[in-house]
């Protein structure tokens with residue numbers, strides 16, 4: 705990894721987003737807007753088609769205590785709002801979408817746990833059953849480190865590795881210091897997609913990732929990716 709050398713990161717050329725069949729696979733509603741919304745806006749305006757797969761759904765989308773929290777009316781409302789935000793983002797990108805409705809791994813979960821391995825298998829199977837990885841040129845998904853370490857993001861990244869064994873390119877979201885490539889986005893276009901999710905925060909319904917230390921690097925002019933240097937690099941991911 706080229707830690708600390710992010711200024712030398714390669715900029716992705718525009719034609720790599722033109723007239724392509726783009727598949728996005730993310731863990732939760734809002735990940736698509738936050739990690740690659742600017743790239744998707746560029747791809748759409750360059751004639752690409754977009755399909756967005758979310759591994760969870762309105763019942764499982766939130767954190768570790770979701771079963772108990774869902775019992776409260778406010779939490780149920782918040783999730784519904786979050787899903788309606790997702791539908792608006794899909795609509796604005798003219799994107800098809802699929803919700804896999806799988807469970808959400810708690811933040812404390814590690815990839816050594818049985819639940820992680822089980823979910824990875826289930827997710828791979830679900831991706832194959834929905835045939836979403838067929839007839840695709842470009843796949844955008846979570847990084848092998850889950851950006852800021854979220855186990856559900858890591859699990860999605862690995863399930864995509866398992867489900868994509870063809871010739872499609874896989875670009876993985878990355879922190880800027882680990883990125884190999886960046887896309888120069890239209891920041892206003894991107895943030896207007898992110899703003900669709902302002903209703904998800906409590907108690908103040910103003911979600912502002914530019915003030916969240918974990919998320920701020922995805923609110924500027926760039927989106928950050930790790931691209932494989934060869935097919936082998938993404939078929940055989942190192943175990944951490």
Ligand SMILES: [Zn+2]
Nearest residue numbers: 731732735854
């Ligand atoms: Zn997420």
